[in-house]
Amino acid sequence: MSRKRIPFGVMLQGPGGHMNAWKHPSVPADASVNFEHYVRAARQAEKAGIAFVFIADGLYINEVSIPHFLNRFEPIALLSALAASTASIGLVGTLSTSYSDPFTVARQFGSIDVISGGRAGWNAVTSPLEGSARNYNRDKHPEHALRYEIAGEHIEVVKGLWDSWDDDAFPRDRETGRYADFTKMHRLDFKGRFHAAEGPLNLGRSPQGQPVLFQAGASDDGIKLAGRHADAVFAGSESFEQNRELSRKLKQSAQAHGRQPDHLKIFPGVAPVVGSTEEEAERKYQEIRALVTDHEALLYLGRFFDHHDFTAYPLDDPFPDLGDIGANNFRAHTDRIKRVAREKKLTLREVALNEATPRSRFIGTPEAVADELGRWVEGGAADGFVLGFHVLNAGLDDFEAQVLPILEARGQHRPAQFGTTLRDHLGLPYRDSRYAVPSAGTGEEAA
Amino acid sequence: MSRKRIPFGVMLQGPGGHMNAWKHPSVPADASVNFEHYVRAARQAEKAGIAFVFIADGLYINEVSIPHFLNRFEPIALLSALAASTASIGLVGTLSTSYSDPFTVARQFGSIDVISGGRAGWNAVTSPLEGSARNYNRDKHPEHALRYEIAGEHIEVVKGLWDSWDDDAFPRDRETGRYADFTKMHRLDFKGRFHAAEGPLNLGRSPQGQPVLFQAGASDDGIKLAGRHADAVFAGSESFEQNRELSRKLKQSAQAHGRQPDHLKIFPGVAPVVGSTEEEAERKYQEIRALVTDHEALLYLGRFFDHHDFTAYPLDDPFPDLGDIGANNFRAHTDRIKRVAREKKLTLREVALNEATPRSRFIGTPEAVADELGRWVEGGAADGFVLGFHVLNAGLDDFEAQVLPILEARGQHRPAQFGTTLRDHLGLPYRDSRYAVPSAGTGEEAA
Numbered sequence: 001m002s003r004k005r006i007p008f009g010v011m012l013q014g015p016g017g018h019m020n021a022w023k024h025p026s027v028p029a030d031a032s033v034n035f036e037h038y039v040r041a042a043r044q045a046e047k048a049g050i051a052f053v054f055i056a057d058g059l060y061i062n063e064v065s066i067p068h069f070l071n072r073f074e075p076i077a078l079l080s081a082l083a084a085s086t087a088s089i090g091l092v093g094t095l096s097t098s099y100s101d102p103f104t105v106a107r108q109f110g111s112i113d114v115i116s117g118g119r120a121g122w123n124a125v126t127s128p129l130e131g132s133a134r135n136y137n138r139d140k141h142p143e144h145a146l147r148y149e150i151a152g153e154h155i156e157v158v159k160g161l162w163d164s165w166d167d168d169a170f171p172r173d174r175e176t177g178r179y180a181d182f183t184k185m186h187r188l189d190f191k192g193r194f195h196a197a198e199g200p201l202n203l204g205r206s207p208q209g210q211p212v213l214f215q216a217g218a219s220d221d222g223i224k225l226a227g228r229h230a231d232a233v234f235a236g237s238e239s240f241e242q243n244r245e246l247s248r249k250l251k252q253s254a255q256a257h258g259r260q261p262d263h264l265k266i267f268p269g270v271a272p273v274v275g276s277t278e279e280e281a282e283r284k285y286q287e288i289r290a291l292v293t294d295h296e297a298l299l300y301l302g303r304f305f306d307h308h309d310f311t312a313y314p315l316d317d318p319f320p321d322l323g324d325i326g327a328n329n330f331r332a333h334t335d336r337i338k339r340v341a342r343e344k345k346l347t348l349r350e351v352a353l354n355e356a357t358p359r360s361r362f363i364g365t366p367e368a369v370a371d372e373l374g375r376w377v378e379g380g381a382a383d384g385f386v387l388g389f390h391v392l393n394a395g396l397d398d399f400e401a402q403v404l405p406i407l408e409a410r411g412q413h414r415p416a417q418f419g420t421t422l423r424d425h426l427g428l429p430y431r432d433s434r435y436a437v438p439s440a441g442t443g444e445e446a447a
Numbered sequence: 448m449s450r451k452r453i454p455f456g457v458m459l460q461g462p463g464g465h466m467n468a469w470k471h472p473s474v475p476a477d478a479s480v481n482f483e484h485y486v487r488a489a490r491q492a493e494k495a496g497i498a499f500v501f502i503a504d505g506l507y508i509n510e511v512s513i514p515h516f517l518n519r520f521e522p523i524a525l526l527s528a529l530a531a532s533t534a535s536i537g538l539v540g541t542l543s544t545s546y547s548d549p550f551t552v553a554r555q556f557g558s559i560d561v562i563s564g565g566r567a568g569w570n571a572v573t574s575p576l577e578g579s580a581r582n583y584n585r586d587k588h589p590e591h592a593l594r595y596e597i598a599g600e601h602i603e604v605v606k607g608l609w610d611s612w613d614d615d616a617f618p619r620d621r622e623t624g625r626y627a628d629f630t631k632m633h634r635l636d637f638k639g640r641f642h643a644a645e646g647p648l649n650l651g652r653s654p655q656g657q658p659v660l661f662q663a664g665a666s667d668d669g670i671k672l673a674g675r676h677a678d679a680v681f682a683g684s685e686s687f688e689q690n691r692e693l694s695r696k697l698k699q700s701a702q703a704h705g706r707q708p709d710h711l712k713i714f715p716g717v718a719p720v721v722g723s724t725e726e727e728a729e730r731k732y733q734e735i736r737a738l739v740t741d742h743e744a745l746l747y748l749g750r751f752f753d754h755h756d757f758t759a760y761p762l763d764d765p766f767p768d769l770g771d772i773g774a775n776n777f778r779a780h781t782d783r784i785k786r787v788a789r790e791k792k793l794t795l796r797e798v799a800l801n802e803a804t805p806r807s808r809f810i811g812t813p814e815a816v817a818d819e820l821g822r823w824v825e826g827g828a829a830d831g832f833v834l835g836f837h838v839l840n841a842g843l844d845d846f847e848a849q850v851l852p853i854l855e856a857r858g859q860h861r862p863a864q865f866g867t868t869l870r871d872h873l874g875l876p877y878r879d880s881r882y883a884v885p886s887a888g889t890g891e892e893a894a
Contacts, residue, residue: 020624022619022621022626023621023624029619029621029626030617030619033561033650033651035531035561035562039531058649059550059649060649061647061649063629063632065649067626067627068626069649070612070617070626070627070649070651071612071617071627071649071650071651072649072650073558073561073562073650074551074554074555074557074558074650076523076524076527076555077523077527077554077555077558077559077562078527078558078562080523080524080525080527080528080531081527081528081530081531081559081562082531083528083531084482084486084527084528084529084530084531084532085531099548099550099551100548100551101546101547101583101584103506103546103582103583104521104546104547107521107524108521108523108524110521111520111521111524111525112524112528114480114482114520115482115520115524115525115528131645134643134644134645135550135644135645135646136548136550136644137548137641137642137643137644165517165518170477170517170518172469172476172477174469174470174476177467177470177740177743179469179476179514179515179517180514180517180518182510185510194584195584196581196584197581197582197583197584198578198581198582199582200508202505202506202507202508202512202516202517202518202519203480203518203519203520203521204480204517204518293624296624
């Protein structure tokens, strides 16, 4: 069969993606700070032929944060420890462009790329949480558009610093005593509005040329930034049509920046729940849903609506009319909640529980889930997926045992990595330096 | 025998401490970016009972940098990968307070402490290199005194964030559904002149209570800062008397801050060269000295003297009269060079080669080196040592095979760690939280 092979990543965020995943018996309750838990999951994924692990992050917590966000590893420290604990799986981690220095970011991901033999990826985010500013000595969290401007410069500096030295800049010739060839060193001398760095970076090029650059965010600003810089985009998965449209826009944006559209990959995040029958899958979903109490679900819902107190309403009345509440921060999301509640005549309890445990379209029998994953890739709505299991251990076990063998039989997966680097796994070429003579096929963005 | 046990650290900076260590046949030429090289050395040190590895750092390079500084790992990435590759050795790394955010620093070292089971240490430095500012979007590198003010606030924030959660703040009780006990959470709400952080940190207390805090710098500002905050100080080793005096001042400074003087340890950096006879040791030293050409030595010397061009002088004439040149940046050091050259009537060649390969007082037979190390500890000039071998592999092999057995026979060493955490290895108590009820003996700085 000539079906496309589907690269998968697996989200490692402690016990899983669900807000109360820590309560599930299949995971250690302290998973978010249990390094052995991460190692086991990463090795299991590696053995199953999953292309990369993906570490999310956040820079602000308070009393209503998701429990396992209160106490979690910092992504660089975690990724690098995982680099030493695995052999071939890719290692992608989130780091905010709003609250970091490009020189340090370039060194840290560059180092992980070298340590891991070419398996590092940076998920560059602008940080959505207002409170982050107060942990980083800033007057205020920058507005959306400004955050993306800052991000653009930040990424430009990081990528520039990664090209500080040509691939062959270090002859290290003991006969002649020549360690470095300074004609192959490049000072960046970048001076922007928000960032500046003279360079060179005190680290040479890494096995992938540059670590893989992921980016999240499907806004117009995000699409523009991704088209210019990203190798891959981490997206939502609300609907096939929406993602196909996003994919089209992203590839167009890449093309507009003189790049091959196929060199920008789109990875929707999905949360499969698999059962041998429809009923078993539904039972598993309900089991996860039951990890949340009504009260917790109401508090969780409140986070999107400026911490509105939903406990004041009768639980089984229709979802209340909130007027403008929720329009400030997560507008697209709160508008959708209001619309769906109205259309489907949902009660407050239903809305809250649905939000706390979203019912994705990737629930069902292994065949149904494999079909749907295949349909997205064949139909241009995805190049691969990030598996954000509600509960990591149970989810990964089921997916490995039941879905991957079907995809393998269909020629869409195999339990081994694509190559040695993360770029290999994702079907991305080695990243030539901006100073390299363009070579056929991979020389994009050489100018 | 009731001699004090001597904790050792070993400096891992690629091929070694010598500027041309990469040329030595015992090390890989690419050691500074060769992760396997680091793992081998860390495991060898661990097996030999050495208490910790120590990673130095720098944030600026140019054409006259020490070769293996041009291309090196970032310390957080390296330490964390080493955490996963070792079992009991301490992991100390340098990170600048002038070019980092305390919230990130607290997370990164805190994470490494958890991942490693309590083996992390932060060497807080203020960065001596002017050029660093240009890699970090700053107008200028802050002056010495200001750097120490900034460092004081930075460290205060990091230590404060490390106490965000009490030791027992996370019951994670699946029965009651209670993950965190918010009465045991503390917002720092720090607002200083240079740093601010609201907190809490999104990471609980680590196995050591807090990672070990190292500090370098023997200036009055440095001594004040160390007395207030540090667990250990990384010092020079020019003379026994100087170090005994520094040790006295440091312990006095700790006491002045209401701490037990014995809870601030002093670790001079030493570069032992061991041979079975005096002559063999001298031969080994000369072999290392020969790694540098006269020309390289002159360039190296120039770095301390505002890049003064020493190649313009006859090599075998007496060291030239430089007037005020060199008074700007490394004054104490350049003054000493001038004085010694005058007193000992050295030629320019001799001065340059001596600078490039300093002849430490730890050169000689294993017995002589062991005697001198013991004398420093017994005499109050050191609590332990950081072994900064000129050439890592050759130096560590010799020290392990020849010096450690003597110290072991004398009861000053054993080929096993002191305990499970770095604090154990160094004879430091668990670090109680500032919010904990003071317990006898370890409650210092509880207020």
